[in-house]
Amino acid sequence: MEAKGKVTLKYEGEKTLEMPVYGGTLGPDVFDIRQLYAKTGMFTYDPGFMSTAACQSKITFIDGDQGILLYRGYPIEQLGVVGALSAFYHDSLDINNPEHREISAFRLIAKLPTIVAMAYKYNMGQPFMYPRNDLGYTANFMRMMFGVPAEEYQVNDVLVRALDRIFILHADHEQNASTSTVRLAGSLGANPFACIASGIACLWGPAHGGANEAALQMLIDLQKAGGMAKIGEFIKQVKDKNSNVKLMGFGHRVYKNYDPRAKLMQETTREVLAAVGAENDPLLPLAMALEKIALEDDYFVSRKLYPNVDFYSGIVQRALGIPTSMFTCIFALARTVGWIAQWNEMISDPEQKIGRPRQLYTGPTKRDVVPIAGRR
Ligand code: ACO
Numbered sequence: 001m002e003a004k005g006k007v008t009l010k011y012e013g014e015k016t017l018e019m020p021v022y023g024g025t026l027g028p029d030v031f032d033i034r035q036l037y038a039k040t041g042m043f044t045y046d047p048g049f050m051s052t053a054a055c056q057s058k059i060t061f062i063d064g065d066q067g068i069l070l071y072r073g074y075p076i077e078q079l080g081v082v083g084a085l086s087a088f089y090h091d092s093l094d095i096n097n098p099e100h101r102e103i104s105a106f107r108l109i110a111k112l113p114t115i116v117a118m119a120y121k122y123n124m125g126q127p128f129m130y131p132r133n134d135l136g137y138t139a140n141f142m143r144m145m146f147g148v149p150a151e152e153y154q155v156n157d158v159l160v161r162a163l164d165r166i167f168i169l170h171a172d173h174e175q176n177a178s179t180s181t182v183r184l185a186g187s188l189g190a191n192p193f194a195c196i197a198s199g200i201a202c203l204w205g206p207a208h209g210g211a212n213e214a215a216l217q218m219l220i221d222l223q224k225a226g227g228m229a230k231i232g233e234f235i236k237q238v239k240d241k242n243s244n245v246k247l248m249g250f251g252h253r254v255y256k257n258y259d260p261r262a263k264l265m266q267e268t269t270r271e272v273l274a275a276v277g278a279e280n281d282p283l284l285p286l287a288m289a290l291e292k293i294a295l296e297d298d299y300f301v302s303r304k305l306y307p308n309v310d311f312y313s314g315i316v317q318r319a320l321g322i323p324t325s326m327f328t329c330i331f332a333l334a335r336t337v338g339w340i341a342q343w344n345e346m347i348s349d350p351e352q353k354i355g356r357p358r359q360l361y362t363g364p365t366k367r368d369v370v371p372i373a374g375r376r
Contacts, residue, residue: 117144172338215249216314249311
């Protein structure tokens with residue numbers, strides 16, 4: 001990559017260090033600090049990677065301030081009606097061989113729907129349904145999950161399209177926590193199946209992969225507690241720092257504007273509720289009222305907290321007949337496409353190194369062990 005400029009760091013009085021500046025096609029420039037420690041003896045301090053780019057990527061771009069999401073340059077709004085994924089079965093594995101990596105990618109993308117559907121069937125005590133190669137990716141998955149005859153799933157079926165859209169909206173999201181985990185594991189040479197497993201493990205918990213489940217539960221609880229009449233009280237609890245209550249499905253590390261996926265998800269929620277005859281589901285108006293109040297409240301406005309993709313996705317998945325316990329699995333299934341693309345990009349990138357963050361040590365300085373008899 002060719003430098004477009006430089007940044008000069010002045011430290012310890014008159015010492016200086018020049019660092020090259022690189023520009024991407026979109027988004028902020030970066031300055032290259034790889035020589036920083038060797039030249040100055042200092043690390044950068046950046047908990048949570050708030051200002052650190054850890055790789056180059058050509059896959060996904062987010063402008064969090066504007067609420068823009070592009071997959072390989074294509075706006076998410078244009079992709080949410082198109083898209084097809086195919087299933088292939090192969091058997092080669094050498095992470096340094098690009099062809100083998102592609103085969104692994106196909107295999108992972110193809111196997112995940114079958115694994116998720118089997119996990120569901122096992123949990124329900126029902127017989128497994130095997131995939132059919134004549135069906136599309138999403139129709140196949142719905143058949144394996146729900147056992148509905150394949151003929152009922154036409155490509156233009158509203159439910160297939162809705163699930164397709166959920167998959168597309170979750171397919172990739174730049175260097176988020178689970179993707180960074182996949183890249184970190186992959187940087188050490190772990191095989192792609194192990195790397196994807198590490199990404200799946202990272203989805204556990206309500207801050208990332210479990211947020212849609214938590215958001216739906218929040219709406220159900222609020223509805224039970226009195227619904228619309230209790231929104232004010234609930235918002236008060238959310239704003240009270242001692243309550244530990246969060247407005248689930250709100251806020252994002254990168255988006256400081258409306259998450260474009262949330263808009264599409266709200267649209268899909270309406271379509272699906274109408275298609276399954278659940279137009280009167282009280283959770284949608286409740287979520288919309290909650291959103292309206294939150295977007296006018298100074299607590300949320302001043303912190304730039306907007307709905308994220310998970311605010312509506314629980315309602316729509318429930319309407320599709322997907323049990324809450326499977327929501328994170330659906331996320332994992334969809335995100336496998338992004339994880340494997342990011343893993344493949346990382347392995348092919350000659351600049352990538354083993355991922356190994358450093359730290360600011362604040363513990364005791366060197367000291368002697370006190371014999372047990374002398375301890376208080
Ligand atoms: N409800 C109430 N307050 C919130 C919320 C929320 N959902 N999200 C953030 N805040 C507050 C924080 O308490 C903090 O307030 P403070 O400045 O007074 O201390 C401020 O907004 C900034 O929040 P941080 O926690 O610093 O933001 P961070 O970028 O670390 O966290 C996260 C982002 C984890 C998504 C957070 O907004 C959250 O927990 N949201 C709810 C869970 C959720 O919906 N996760 C899904 C994310 S999308 C995805 O993974 C597919």
